[in-house]
Amino acid sequence: MxxxxxxxxxxxxxxxxTVDRVLNARPGVRAxxxxxxxxxxxxxxxxxxxxxxxxxRSRSYRMAAVLPDTESQFVQSLALALADxxxxxxTSRVELDxxxxxxxxxxALATLLAALxxxxxxxxxxxxxETPVLRDAVRGLRAKGLPVVALVSDLPNAGRDHFIGVxxxxxxxxxxxxxxxxxxxxxxxxxxxxxxxxARDMVERRRGFDEVILRDFPGLDTLPSLETHGSGALLRQxxxxxxxxxxxxxxxxxxxxxxxxxxxxxxxxxxxxxxTVICHELTPxxxxxxxxxxxxxxxxxxxxxxxxxxxxxxxxxxxxLPLDEGxxxxxIEIVLRENLPLLSDSGQVSAVAAA
Amino acid sequence: MxxxxxxxxxxxxxxxxTVDRVLNARPGVRAxxxxxxxxxxxxxxxxxxxxxxxxxRSRSYRMAAVLPDTESQFVQSLALALADxxxxxxTSRVELDxxxxxxxxxxALATLLAALxxxxxxxxxxxxxETPVLRDAVRGLRAKGLPVVALVSDLPNAGRDHFIGVxxxxxxxxxxxxxxxxxxxxxxxxxxxxxxxxARDMVERRRGFDEVILRDFPGLDTLPSLETHGSGALLRQxxxxxxxxxxxxxxxxxxxxxxxxxxxxxxxxxxxxxxTVICHELTPxxxxxxxxxxxxxxxxxxxxxxxxxxxxxxxxxxxxLPLDEGxxxxxIEIVLRENLPLLSDSGQVSAVAAA
DNA sequence: GTGTTTTTGAGGTACGTTCCTCATTTTGCA
DNA sequence: TGCAAAATGAGGAACGTACCTCAAAAACAC
Numbered sequence: 001m002x003x004x005x006x007x008x009x010x011x012x013x014x015x016x017x018t019v020d021r022v023l024n025a026r027p028g029v030r031a032x033x034x035x036x037x038x039x040x041x042x043x044x045x046x047x048x049x050x051x052x053x054x055x056x057r058s059r060s061y062r063m064a065a066v067l068p069d070t071e072s073q074f075v076q077s078l079a080l081a082l083a084d085x086x087x088x089x090x091t092s093r094v095e096l097d098x099x100x101x102x103x104x105x106x107x108a109l110a111t112l113l114a115a116l117x118x119x120x121x122x123x124x125x126x127x128x129x130e131t132p133v134l135r136d137a138v139r140g141l142r143a144k145g146l147p148v149v150a151l152v153s154d155l156p157n158a159g160r161d162h163f164i165g166v167x168x169x170x171x172x173x174x175x176x177x178x179x180x181x182x183x184x185x186x187x188x189x190x191x192x193x194x195x196x197x198x199a200r201d202m203v204e205r206r207r208g209f210d211e212v213i214l215r216d217f218p219g220l221d222t223l224p225s226l227e228t229h230g231s232g233a234l235l236r237q238x239x240x241x242x243x244x245x246x247x248x249x250x251x252x253x254x255x256x257x258x259x260x261x262x263x264x265x266x267x268x269x270x271x272x273x274x275x276t277v278i279c280h281e282l283t284p285x286x287x288x289x290x291x292x293x294x295x296x297x298x299x300x301x302x303x304x305x306x307x308x309x310x311x312x313x314x315x316x317x318x319x320x321l322p323l324d325e326g327x328x329x330x331x332i333e334i335v336l337r338e339n340l341p342l343l344s345d346s347g348q349v350s351a352v353a354a355a
Numbered sequence: 356m357x358x359x360x361x362x363x364x365x366x367x368x369x370x371x372x373t374v375d376r377v378l379n380a381r382p383g384v385r386a387x388x389x390x391x392x393x394x395x396x397x398x399x400x401x402x403x404x405x406x407x408x409x410x411x412r413s414r415s416y417r418m419a420a421v422l423p424d425t426e427s428q429f430v431q432s433l434a435l436a437l438a439d440x441x442x443x444x445x446t447s448r449v450e451l452d453x454x455x456x457x458x459x460x461x462x463a464l465a466t467l468l469a470a471l472x473x474x475x476x477x478x479x480x481x482x483x484x485e486t487p488v489l490r491d492a493v494r495g496l497r498a499k500g501l502p503v504v505a506l507v508s509d510l511p512n513a514g515r516d517h518f519i520g521v522x523x524x525x526x527x528x529x530x531x532x533x534x535x536x537x538x539x540x541x542x543x544x545x546x547x548x549x550x551x552x553x554a555r556d557m558v559e560r561r562r563g564f565d566e567v568i569l570r571d572f573p574g575l576d577t578l579p580s581l582e583t584h585g586s587g588a589l590l591r592q593x594x595x596x597x598x599x600x601x602x603x604x605x606x607x608x609x610x611x612x613x614x615x616x617x618x619x620x621x622x623x624x625x626x627x628x629x630x631t632v633i634c635h636e637l638t639p640x641x642x643x644x645x646x647x648x649x650x651x652x653x654x655x656x657x658x659x660x661x662x663x664x665x666x667x668x669x670x671x672x673x674x675x676l677p678l679d680e681g682x683x684x685x686x687i688e689i690v691l692r693e694n695l696p697l698l699s700d701s702g703q704v705s706a707v708a709a710a
Numbered sequence: 711g712t713g714t715t716t717t718t719g720a721g722g723t724a725c726g727t728t729c730c731t732c733a734t735t736t737t738g739c740a
Numbered sequence: 741t742g743c744a745a746a747a748t749g750a751g752g753a754a755c756g757t758a759c760c761t762c763a764a765a766a767a768c769a770c
Contacts (some may be wrong), residue, residue, distance in 0.1 A: 051409055052756035055756080057725080302686070341525070357725060360727070376748090383747060407728090
């Protein structure tokens with residue numbers, strides 16, 4: 001049998017109350033006694049029964065996940081993955097509320113965040129661009145003892161407790177090496193598309209991509225990034241125009257969203273499957289395009305993993321417990337048609353069902 | 356507050372005892388009453404508090420992971436990942452014992468397995484080649500109520516409860532498409548190495564690989580598999596010999612173990628970094644070789660994930676609970692130098708430390 | 711050595727569930 | 741209608757921990 005607090009009390013020759021004081025770092029115990037108890041703990045190999053502890057504390061966790069109200073498939077999939085992880089976590093006294101904010105309104109976001117501490121939350125996961133207003137809001141939350149984790153895109157200067165997502169520079173490098181090798185090193189031109197050149201993620205991806213192409217594939221010519229601002233129409237226009245003027249284009253690197261519009265345009269131009277197309281995020285549509293051969297490779301992150309990780313990290317932070325860093329590291333995944341994961345990851349399934 | 360069993364009793368107008376009977380599927384409740392209780396459950400959105408339930412049951416789980424006593428880095432890493440997951444799971448009343456069997460002795464394995472039910476285990480995870488003796492042993496375990504999950508390599512005909520690992524055919528296809536694209540479709544020859552042509556995994560990988568090469572890259576010429584039987588010396592010999600006779604070799608697909616010997620040989624022949632080398636399993640050595648550019652790509656599975664998944668599945672099976680299939684699916688990961696995960700995945704770290 | 715403060719002990723209640731037992735009510739059947 | 745069987749209720753103990761109170765003991769200061 002596993003040792004319990006009673007066993008420790010007996011072993012250390014003290015009372016249960018004293019063991020309890022030591023275990024929970026309550027004051028009023030002599031250093032000597034603390035030592036004795038700790039020795040007993042070590043000797044018996046005691047591990048606190050977390051289930052029983054939480055039960056006794058009758059502690060429960062109410063977390064908030066705050067996402068932009070964008071309708072992009074990526075955010076939708078993420079929301080579903082989070083909701084899913086939340087409902088699974090209900091068995092362990094964790095509740096997750098999904099909150100949305102107007103994508104282009106940092107002040108509305110700040111107001112939303114400011115209201116959270118009053119509503120009984122014990123942690124916040126946040127996906128938002130880092131603005132000065134946001135930085136202050138995050139600091140405010142942390143000042144009130146609410147842990148804040150940044151989701152998908154980091155908030156390094158806001159002093160978040162943790163970042164859950166991938167290193168976008170490395171993701172860009174990965175795209176770069178795939179593009180370079182798939183094109184045999186050149187010669188040829190590569191079109192680069194991004195939603196906005198101001199977004200940190202886009203900048204980092206582009207930097208990583210160029211880094212690799214310049215160093216390892218000098219025969220390739222990467223064109224300046226084209227901004228699509230999340231608009232399908234705009235994407236359509238710039239891509240059509242550019243492809244008409246640049247007959248040497250052999251590859252397209254789509255750093256941002258709009259994969260749907262992209263594959264559509266390529267189809268209309270009769271270029272489906274004739275170019276090497278690399279994009280990010282395995283949304284339901286990207287998956288389809290991959291299956292049909294319209295997209296060559298997708299650089300992605302596992303949203304189910306990301307969602308579960310979010311809950312674990314929030315919980316650990318709320319309890320001031322250490323993390324299992326290895327488990328929380330989100331990997332940069334490369335998906336080709338051949339290693340497309342089966343369509344049974346809960347988040348993805350629901351996303352498709354909802355689409 | 357979350358509803359409890361008492362709330363359900365009140366809502367359904369029955370006693371706590373009856374609710375308990377329904378919840379735990381105990382006999383002696385009319386169908387009508389069962390319905391009423393279930394309605395109350397649905398109405399209040401009750402979710403059983405697993406922590407409290409397990410506490411009350413004072414249930415604990417003792418699991419066995421049975422691995423061959425091979426010293427390959429892969430098995431070592433797997434063992435460490437399992438040990439690690441086991442120690443993390445100690446907080447949730449799960450204990451994992453690592454057992455080893457002589458790699459080439461199916462009968463010793465069968466004896467080992469037969470002894471398990473008597474030793475208080477409530478589940479077994481097993482990595483072993485499927486032999487007739489093993490099939491019977493597995494059936495014996497299951498007949499005694501012990502769930503059995505196959506690890507890494509499947510035991511489809513032994514009636515295992517679950518398989519935790521990747522689809523090797525798809526892994527081979529993935530290797531194939533990478534090889535094909537990296538070589539620009541040809542012309543050129545590809546050397547294929549495997550530990551043994553009898554092992555199911557090798558056969559499936561080879562089949563997947565050929566499937567893609569034949570269909571999509573007819574310009575490439577894949578040579579017959581060379582067997583290395585886990586021996587570095589043998590690998591060295593056959594590779595040297597083959598490369599001397601076949602100057603057109605531009606790629607090597609290493610399906611089995613022996614990556615260490617392979618990179619060494621290539622180094623000695625002055626071919627490091629000059630060939631496209633694709634292998635399996637991100638062992639510490641493969642990681643190093645990847646960093647140095649001696650290996651181009653590694654097809655792998657996340658051992659930390661695999662280990663945690665094993666424990667979750669064993670536990671779910673022991674309790675006859677459903678699985679979160681999405682969470683348990685092990686993905687086929689493609690690792691290049693550019694998306695090499697940081698060296699903080701517990702299993703990998705320990706593996707390196709131990710190496 | 712007295713008085714004060716600090717440390718320790720003893721004991722209880724609570725958390726939400728499981729799993730008993732025994733008594734009582736309801737149901738089905740002859 | 742009566743009787744056995746089935747269904748339900750009432751209550752309690754247990755799981756391992758947290759957290760509370762009050763009393764007793766020990767350590768400390770002067």
